[in-house]
Amino acid sequence: MEPRSEDRPGVGLRTDVAHGARIYDYILGGKDNFAVDREAGENSLQLWPALRVHMQANRSFMHRVARFLAAECGIRQFFDIGTGLPTSPNLHEIAQSVDPTARVVYTDNDPLVLAHARALMLGTAVGRTAYVDADMRDPQAIISAPEFLETLDLKRPVGLLLIAVVHFIEDDAEALRVVRQILDVLPAGSYLAMSIATDEFDPIPLAEVQREYNRLGETLVFRDRPTALAFFDGLDLVEPGLVQVHKWRPDGSEAPGIADKDIAMYGAVARKA
Template identity: 45%
Template sequence: MPDNAFGALSTDIDTTIAHEARVYDYWLGGKDNYPADRALGDAIAEHVPAIKTMARANRAFLGRAVRHLVSEAGITQFLDIGTGIPTAGNTHEVAQQLDPTARVVYVDKDPIVLAHARALMNSTAQGRTRFIHADLHDPRSILDHPDLADTLDRDEPVAIMLVAIMMYFSDADRPQDVIADLLDAVPSGSYLVITHPTADFAPEAMAGVQAAAEASGISFHPRSNAATSELFAGTTLIDPGLVPVAAWRPELIDRPAAVAEADSAWYWAGIGRKS
């Protein structure tokens, strides 16, 4: 079965319309973006000049989170949703460097990520990686996908990675219900990883970001610390709790000298454990 067949998502790539994954790729210094993506990225940078630094801080958190989960929590299975375009330090690369048997399923709705999925499936011989072309707004299209069952053992703990993805859900999309569906599909001892942009640090600037995104057709919803905390329902936040993304376990960073100020990136970050 082709990767895109189960979810029935379009595989057409429209480069005239900005897309979240490609804008993020632009901020990270990638090459898989187009004029519409760069235009939106620059428009957002007018409100948040440090947006590229913030995107990199968010990406760096992913690496720290995976290192913690493998090394300290013993997690060897990951469901990474909202994967984005492959770049350095993908989830499977970090996890399999620590445990070559680690297994990862990536999920993204952008067909350009599908086009690069081969890079995401470059697994160790002992481990395994797969890519599912699906949309988190329809969690069953992920949970019922045969490649998920073929790759992850859902009788064993799984880390669900929702790094910079839930801001594309409005309250009307019932994001807590979507996350509850994911958590219901994994056993006790599993983990939920979330980062989420917030207006708590700079309300006016984030309002400008939201307006620029929505003007480009992208639904964007920053959340407060309290609202982000609600997304962890059904789990217990591990130390240090829900904190600015640069402040989450900075001692796990590869280069300690590169640790940023805690409020330099306007994202909340946390990891919750399912009881």
């Protein structure tokens, strides 16, 4: 059996502070997490048993978005911020199954994610995948990174994905600035796809989940519908607009009978004119 993360040689990891990507990994059944992440995950599941269903629905949303952008919108370049730990199919696997020449840049700031990305996110022989080790709160560092500039052609449309990540930025204005600053360098015809945490459908247990994340050192911010919509200001929303992620263009791959109160994410895709 492969050892858990804390039993492997150190790679500069913070094992004393929970990390969103590793909590997500634990709840989805992964093994790349630490005791503090498992504690956060277990406590959160006790407080809100729907958390695993919610996270699975969010992952399914990413899959549908990737297929939509690649197969229906003709996008061949993708930029994924807040990548998380690899769980197949990853974004590049979906995009390159549509067109093997598709290019993908991943970004995250956790050393464990970085190690896995370099090992597993190799892509096809004719496509390209790259990884930028950076904090999304510093978008200039991301968009000036050689891996970004050498992989993506900014004269051609890009699919920008921020899936379940802006809730780690506490301030609304800062979160909006980060998204806008990256969008500004992308050409017309690019798309923004986001899922955004909300507590509007089951606020009482989600308040407890938020306190648990905060207690263990991780930020978790819920946003209402008007605040979530603000991320798409000036863009053309794709039908059905901003909805809970399990309601965005369902294709039959989602778990049946999902209750609205069990999903704490809005999702949408919009085009930059």
